[in-house]
Amino acid sequence: MSRLHNWSDGESFDPAAQNHRQQALRDDLMTTLVTFLTDRLAQDPTVAGSKGSALARMVGAGLPAPDGFVVTTQALQAINPPELQKLLAQLERVPVTDVDAISQVSSLVRDAIQGVHLDAALLEAIKAAHHRLQSDSVSVRSSATAEDLADASFAGQYESFLNVLSFDGVVLRVRDVWASLYSTRAIAYRLQARIDHESVRMAVVVQKQLQPDASGVLFTRDPVTGANRFVVSAALGLGEGVVAGDAPADQFVVDPDTGSTISSQIVSKDVKVVSAPSGGVERREVPQPAQTNPALSAAHIIELSAMARTLEVLFGGSQDIEFAVVEDAVHILQSRPITTLDPSDDAGWDHGLDEKYNWTLSEMTTTKGPVFRLQLDSGLAYANGLRQC
Incomplete structure (x- = not known):
């Protein structure tokens, strides 16, 4: 390869070497940015x-x-x-x-x-x-x-x-x-x-950007009581529907050791949030036969729970986890510590109150579905409100 003489300093100039150095500098700069x-x-x-x-x-x-x-x-x-x-x-x-x-x-x-x-x-x-x-x-x-x-x-x-x-x-x-x-x-x-x-x-x-069949959040501790159980909220489509409350979501309480479902509340999911053709997201109607199907299968919950346990070990504490399911594959979108958790003993639900009072949803509620255990729903609403982004 020809070498050109640099008359300003009396040294030879190698174009290939110079190009290599410039590329290295660009690579370093790009890595910094x-x-x-x-x-x-x-x-x-x-x-x-x-x-x-x-x-x-x-x-x-x-x-x-x-x-x-x-x-x-x-x-x-x-x-x-x-x-x-x-x-x-x-x-x-x-x-x-x-x-x-x-x-x-x-x-x-x-x-x-x-x-x-x-x-x-x-x-x-x-x-x-x-x-x-x-x-x-x-x-x-x-x-x-x-x-x-x-x-x-x-x-x-x-x-x-x-x-x-x-x-x-x-x-x-x-x-x-x-x-x-x-x-x-x-x-x-x-x-x-x-x-x-x-x-x-x-x-x-x-x-x-994933185009999920279902998405949601999992708390590795009960967001209200601090009890040692996983609490999952999942909707069809993008997780924005859960976080922003724009789509009905199923609720699951899960054994943290086995991933087995302790209890669940499956709602009618008549709308979901999906990617819009022009960018951003939009709400879309869910066909009638699919509205009452659970957003997550038992296999999804078991796999998600195993990942949640790994995340607790990885980050050294209770986690607030965003996830998505695409063609039966579970993906983790985010994991952060539950910064608002106040440890406390597990609180039981007084079923006698259900016999004395009628529980109703606020007129401001936009999603459809029956009234569920207030301890779980209020906790998820509070926690999701804190974490919206």
Whole structure:
């Protein structure tokens, strides 16, 4: 191969070697900005946030999770607009009770993030990772570094998006997730919890969008009593129907050791949440014969329970687990600690109350179905309300 002379320093110049060094630098930069869930780097929560690092650890442990990558916390830091620091300094002087002032600064900060120029290297890294996924539909989800603290949970504070259909859509939603770090609600929560705004970093998880037959959540402890039993809520279609309460969901109480179902409440599931052809999600009617079929089979619950036990060991505590079932295969979408759990003795249900009182659903309830054991339903509603995202 020919070598060209570099007259400026008297040394020979090798074009192939130079190209190799430039490619190595680009690869290093892309790894800093974007890392796949299969990469060990993604297991670092300071790089991939709480959600991303948990997913990476699950993948590393051999648990089934959708393929994906993380736009790291470094990406947002790298494009940090100068005016953002001034605005964040203002937040430190805003009283937690002054909602108008918080909202005003929040709007300015989010506008600054939405309008900032994205470096070509970052766009190239995201585009290459998106292409490598080979998926027409992806989810774009927030993954902050302070989502699941022992004394504070940020579940539901930040934005996430399902069924994003293009690279341009991914870039748009990445910006939206970044901006949600400074939503009025998130800012107020940090002020109340006395968490420094600049100490919280935001990564973004991009994963293949599954089209599940059923999805839901599993709590490895009773969310109300703290009793040692698995509590499962599952609906047809996407798990958004369970989390947002947009679709009727079956309830299961499960023996944590065997995965056998102790009790269940199967509702009429007349609607489900699915991916919309134009992006995002939509509600769709369920055909009459399938409405009364359980969302999960006994085999699904046993397999899911085995994964839940593995996750408790992996993360060292009780877990709040999102899952999906696609063609009888169980996938784990997320696992986080149950930060709101107060341990207590198992509380029995006084069936005598059922003879004395008539239980009714609130007029605000949008889903159909009979009234069930209030201890279970209220607990799931409360827990799901805390974890919406």
